[in-house]
Every structure is written in C-alpha cells, then in structure tokens.
Amino acid sequence: MKLIRLIWAYVRPHWHLIVGVVVFQLAQAIASLYLPTLNADIIDQGVATGDTGYILGIGGLMLAITLVQVVCAIVAVYFGAKLAMALGRDLRLAVFTRVGEFSEREVSQFGAPSLITRTTNDVQQVQMLVLLTCTLLVSAPILAVGGVIMALSLDVPLSGIIAVAVPVLLVVLALIIVRMVPLFRLMQKRIDTVNGVLREQLTGIRVVRAFVRERVETSRFALANGDVTDTALRAGRLFALMFPIVLLVMNVSSVAVLWFGAFRIDEGSMQIGTLTAFLTYLVQILMAVMMATFMAILIPRASVCADRITEVLDTPSTVVLPTNPVTSVLEHGLIELDNASFAYPGADQPVLLNLTFVASPGKTTAIIGSTGSGKTTLVNMLPRLFDATEGEVRVDGVNVRDLDPDLLWGKIGLVPQKPYLFSGTVASNLRYGKPDASDDELWAALDTAQARSFVAEMEGGLEAPIAQGGTNVSGGQRQRLAIARALVKRPEIYVFDDSFSALDLATDARLRQALRRDVRGATMVVVAQRVSTIIDADQILVLEDGQIVDRGTHSELLEQSETYREIVQSQLTAEEAA
Structure with a gap:
C-alpha cells in the first residue's frame, strides 16, 4: 500500500520518536486497563466491608496510577506531534526537491495548481494521519485486546455481549467507509480545480477587469467552489452517521450488560464491583473501536493524498543528469x-x-x-x-x-x-545569479539594461521593495530588471x-x-x-x-x-x- 510505504520511508529515520510514542502509549493503556480492577476491589472489598483504610489505600494507588497515566499521555502526544511535524517537513521538502528537478514537460503535465495542492494540502492530510496514529491508534488495539482479555477474566458468559456488539459496529462502519473513499478522491481533484481557477483569476486580474468579466469569473469560481462543497457535504453526511451509530451500539450494549449482569448478581455469580469493572471494559473496547474507526475515516483520504504525492515523487524528469558529467571545457560560449x-x-x-x-x-x-x-x-x-x-x-x-x-x-x-521577479528588493533580485555581487556591479548592470533611472527614483534605490512576481513595477521595468539580473551574472x-x-x-x-x-x-x-x-x-x-x-x-x-x-x-x- 502506497500510504504505508510512504509514511514508513519518512518516519523510519526518526525511530527514537516512534519508540517513545509506543512505550508511553503502552504505559498509558496498561494504566487504563488496571484502574477498573482497582475500582472493583474498592466496591467489593472496601465498601462492602466498610474498611475505610482499604478504600483510602486503593484510592491513593488509583490516584498515583492516574497521574502516571496523565504524564504518559502528555509525553506520548509530544513525541507523536514531533514525529508528525518531522514527517510533514521532510515530505514537503522531498516533493519540492523533486519538482525542482522536473523539466518544463513534467511541470506542464501536472500543472502548477495541482503541484501546490500536493505539496501543501495532500502532505497535511498524511501528516494529520500520522499525528492521530501516534495519539490514538497505538493505544486503541491495546485497549481493545486488553479490554476483551480483562472482560473474559471477569465473566465469560457476559462477554458474549462484546462478541456481538463489536462485529456489528465494525460491519456498519466498514460499509460507511467504503462509500467515503471515492468521495475523498473526488474532493482532492476538485480542490485542484478550485486552486487552478483561483490562480488563473488572480494572475489575470487585469484582463478580467479590462474585459468586465468579473461576474463571469465569479460564476466560474462559484461553480468550482460549489462542486467542492457538494462533495464535502456528501462525505460529511456519511461521517455524521458514524458517531450516532457508535453511541447507539455503546448504549444498547451497556443496557444489555446491566440487564444480564443484574441476573448474574442475583444468582450470586457476580459482584457489583465486578459488574462495574465489566461495564468500564465494555466502554473501553467500544471506544477503542471508535478511535480505530475515526482513524479509518482519515485513512481513505490520506491514501488518496499519498497516491498523489507518490505520483510526483515517482515521476522521473525527462532531463536526466549525466552519470559522469563533464566539469570543464576548453571553448567559451560556442x-x-x-x-x-x-x-x-x-x-x-x-x-x-x-x-x-x-x-x-x-x-x-x-x-x-x-x-x-x-x-x-x-x-x-x-x-x-x-x-x-x-x-x-x-x-x-x-x-x-x-x-x-x-x-x-x-x-x-x-x-x-x-520575466519573473521574486519578492524582496531590487538588489536581492539582481543578485539572484551572483549573491556576492557588489553594489557597483548592480548599478553597472542597471546602466546597461537602461534601468538605472527608474531604480534611482524608487524609494530606497537598490533596497526598494519588489512584490512577488514584480507586480509593483511595470512590464517594461520588469523586463529591464530581468535583463540586469542576467547581466550581473556575467x-x-x-x-x-x-x-x-x-x-x-x-x-x-x-x-x-x-x-x-x-x-x-x-x-x-x-x-x-x-x-x-x-x-x-x-x-x-x-x-x-x-x-x-x-x-x-x-x-x-x-x-x-x-x-x-x-x-x-x-x-x-x-x-x-x-
């Protein structure tokens, strides 16, 4: 699966963070599984016998374990957040580096708006999945499996409720998730379209105004934006079904546990504290399933994004770098x-x-x-x-x-x-090809490019600000500055x-x-x-x-x-x- 391969390739160098997440999440999960047992002991042995000392002793132990649990949760989230941010940083750098190696052909093939979306939105989706995996998914299977084991140790017949509730919940949620996958794929494509329309309109704003096409372009954007909204609403409606279903199964299961547990207590086969602990384990199991389900919601969208990121990373440039490059030549400029x-x-x-x-x-x-x-x-x-x-x-x-x-x-x-100018100053643009060029060299290049007069009149001269794309200077001035930039390089x-x-x-x-x-x-x-x-x-x-x-x-x-x-x-x- 591309998603798993992509994530593993970029989290593997940060193995120490992975170890930290697993260790502290494991400690937190073990503490969560141990607390209901202590609570059952207080009810069945402390309250039932009126032993205040026993209640205070076990209560103090529970308080200490809870504090350890809180510390472990905080540290686990810290390591998880650090791992996710490192993955996002490295993945964005990898995509940017690959795009920088593309020839004009590959850039045209993907399109600038799509490449921007893949570098930002798509990477963010994968990053969010890793973050929630570190904070939820590591502990979810431990709580689910451990909860089942602890529930079986308390009462085997009553555990039949868990055997029915969990599969029902999984089947219903799986049906919803299967329908969400194509919607997430469609949503990413439509986000590309919105970015493309927006970028085109912002770049050509002068043309739009010159031809009085504001209403037409607004309608174009509204159509593309409406498509994204429609897809998001359809996915949102499916998403909205998930939590009510989880709560329904949880509440019905809890009622069933109380109903059948009451008969077990009446028969003398179970104590009240044990029933309370069993109910807690049931809630933990279903919550773990819900957490895993929440992750499953993110996985389809992150998978689509991973496919799009991998497509960029796996696309070779048609301009292949030489294996044994020639590093010196005899002639000059032929x-x-x-x-x-x-x-x-x-x-x-x-x-x-x-x-x-x-x-x-x-x-x-x-x-x-x-x-x-x-x-x-x-x-x-x-x-x-x-x-x-x-x-x-x-x-x-x-x-x-x-x-x-x-x-x-x-x-x-x-x-x-x-000609394209970068945001910065006149000097920073002219030094783009020769960072160590002196001011005299810059003025000499501006002289040749017939740009000295207007640069000298700009407030700040060489340090005059240049907007992104050079939009704060005229087309002729932009061309002359681009020519001067080439001349500085010599x-x-x-x-x-x-x-x-x-x-x-x-x-x-x-x-x-x-x-x-x-x-x-x-x-x-x-x-x-x-x-x-x-x-x-x-x-x-x-x-x-x-x-x-x-x-x-x-x-x-x-x-x-x-x-x-x-x-x-x-x-x-x-x-x-x-």
Whole structure:
C-alpha cells in the first residue's frame, strides 16, 4: 500500500520518536486497563466491608496510577506531534526537491495548481494521519485486546455481549467507509480545480477587469467552489452517521450488560464491583473501536493524498543528469545544434525538426518567426529545460546531456519571455545569479539594461521593495530588471526570449547598443517579434513550423527570403527596411 510505504520511508529515520510514542502509549493503556480492577476491589472489598483504610489505600494507588497515566499521555502526544511535524517537513521538502528537478514537460503535465495542492494540502492530510496514529491508534488495539482479555477474566458468559456488539459496529462502519473513499478522491481533484481557477483569476486580474468579466469569473469560481462543497457535504453526511451509530451500539450494549449482569448478581455469580469493572471494559473496547474507526475515516483520504504525492515523487524528469558529467571545457560560449528535433510524447508532429546552426562567441544570433513556430522551445533546449528528442545540442563542443548542470547553467544567462521577479528588493533580485555581487556591479548592470533611472527614483534605490512576481513595477521595468539580473551574472551565453517586447523603440535601441558594448565577447541568442530588435544581428534564423526556412543577415534575407520580407513589410516602412 502506497500510504504505508510512504509514511514508513519518512518516519523510519526518526525511530527514537516512534519508540517513545509506543512505550508511553503502552504505559498509558496498561494504566487504563488496571484502574477498573482497582475500582472493583474498592466496591467489593472496601465498601462492602466498610474498611475505610482499604478504600483510602486503593484510592491513593488509583490516584498515583492516574497521574502516571496523565504524564504518559502528555509525553506520548509530544513525541507523536514531533514525529508528525518531522514527517510533514521532510515530505514537503522531498516533493519540492523533486519538482525542482522536473523539466518544463513534467511541470506542464501536472500543472502548477495541482503541484501546490500536493505539496501543501495532500502532505497535511498524511501528516494529520500520522499525528492521530501516534495519539490514538497505538493505544486503541491495546485497549481493545486488553479490554476483551480483562472482560473474559471477569465473566465469560457476559462477554458474549462484546462478541456481538463489536462485529456489528465494525460491519456498519466498514460499509460507511467504503462509500467515503471515492468521495475523498473526488474532493482532492476538485480542490485542484478550485486552486487552478483561483490562480488563473488572480494572475489575470487585469484582463478580467479590462474585459468586465468579473461576474463571469465569479460564476466560474462559484461553480468550482460549489462542486467542492457538494462533495464535502456528501462525505460529511456519511461521517455524521458514524458517531450516532457508535453511541447507539455503546448504549444498547451497556443496557444489555446491566440487564444480564443484574441476573448474574442475583444468582450470586457476580459482584457489583465486578459488574462495574465489566461495564468500564465494555466502554473501553467500544471506544477503542471508535478511535480505530475515526482513524479509518482519515485513512481513505490520506491514501488518496499519498497516491498523489507518490505520483510526483515517482515521476522521473525527462532531463536526466549525466552519470559522469563533464566539469570543464576548453571553448567559451560556442553553441551548436546538429539536426536537433523536439516532440512531445504522443504528438503527431514534432515542435522542432532537424535544426542545425552555430552561434559563436562575440556574435548575435537572432531567431524570428510567427507565433507557434517553436522559438521558445528552441531556446529552452539550450539550458536543458527541455532535451532534444533527436539530434544534439552542444555547448562548448560538449553535448548538453553530458555537461555538469551547474557548469551549463553557470554559462547561460536566460531572460525568459515572461520575466519573473521574486519578492524582496531590487538588489536581492539582481543578485539572484551572483549573491556576492557588489553594489557597483548592480548599478553597472542597471546602466546597461537602461534601468538605472527608474531604480534611482524608487524609494530606497537598490533596497526598494519588489512584490512577488514584480507586480509593483511595470512590464517594461520588469523586463529591464530581468535583463540586469542576467547581466550581473556575467555568463558566456545570453539568451533573450522576446525580452524587449515591452520596451519602446528608443529604449530598445539604447539597450541593444549598450549590450554590444558591454558584453562584446559573449554569445547572444535573441528571440524577437520585432524586426527592429534584430536588424543588426550577425545571423538571423527564420523559423516556420519548427524548421529553419532561411538564414543570413538582415540585408541578405531581404534579398533571398520571401518569408522574412513579409515579416519586414508588415512592420517597417520601405525606408526603415532599407
């Protein structure tokens, strides 16, 4: 069972806590089983004979045992809570680490909302199960088995009531639990849906407001939220049946014990104290069954969550780390693609097909093409966010599959199509790739990225706060800060994935001029939609339907490429094109 394997794998390193839970729960359960016997002795031997000294002596012993029981319960809960929190911490770290190893393909396969739910809500459900197991389930079987043994030792014929009550209770509760399992599975999926809708709406709040779609989006969320509520109510109704059933069986059994016990006392086969102790053991047995049942309620949901967590942990990344990685290279910044292709699993057509080109140090290689032509997928293969399904991608003469990941990523400064800034300050974002960068280095990078002026005007300058995602700065400012972040790193290869789209033409021109001056010896790969951004590139690749249909400089392509001319004519006047 995946749930048991998952829990055992992460609690095993904390075996000393497990031992502590078992020992103190065992001591607590033994004390609970011993107390009714002492109570019976007080009634049958102390009260019946009027021996006050005997009553005080046994009462004092009961008080001491009760105090020991309380201490054991507190310590057991402490160890159990510590074990559950350690499991939750380690499990969240394991899921986060695994997701960090995923390529773009696996992240897209699961979806960000589902991965967040699995890391938080699903782990919490498993953690809660472990906590309650340590505080309830360890003592429950001891109380149940021990209670049966003690009840049999007191009166065998009367124990027939237990033999009937327990199976009836178990059968009824099992029928309820079987119906709850699919509801819990459905609930987790619907929680994923709610998270997805909420995340989408919060991310696209400006679009929602711009198109006055608040009511529509509210209805979407209400529908997803209503589905979760409906499933939770159905599960809750079944859950609500359990405790009345347990109380019904307990009360009916208690009445039966008193009824038949009265006849046993009348016959002289049982004493009043023994009947009281037997009734206490009956309640302990049924309470133990109820505690186990309460655990059984949590197990189906935790099992579903464990399946979802295990699915993430057992999914291998398609970007496999090299067994014997190359840790040093002779060349610096040379990119080569040799018949490189990329296709998604099960796709009819590849996204990229037989791409071959060289991007040399000190040169700018530009990539242009229509939307959906595969430009972003191409640049994502360079830092191994995707692996080519055929052919080779080489950096400095070595297949990227064989390069040490840290060496590869250290060589590349990637500015993605959608620049993302982390919560913190301007400085903390710029130092993301080089934590020890000085303030002078940060200002130099901001100069090149044409961002010095607006950063200097921000309150605090380099220490100005940046909200999560960079939502407190404009799109153009976000792009320039992302470019500056790559520049601070001083890599040998710069990859700009449509990273100038939010800049006006004047800023774009100044930025490109500064880049040519400040990163003269580096390899630059620029993906762009605007021809003006790549007009000075040393090599322009025209991408169409995942293939390179033409290549050359701007002037060469104007003469020989019909596709490129159409792009140019759609953006520039005849004078500008020349």
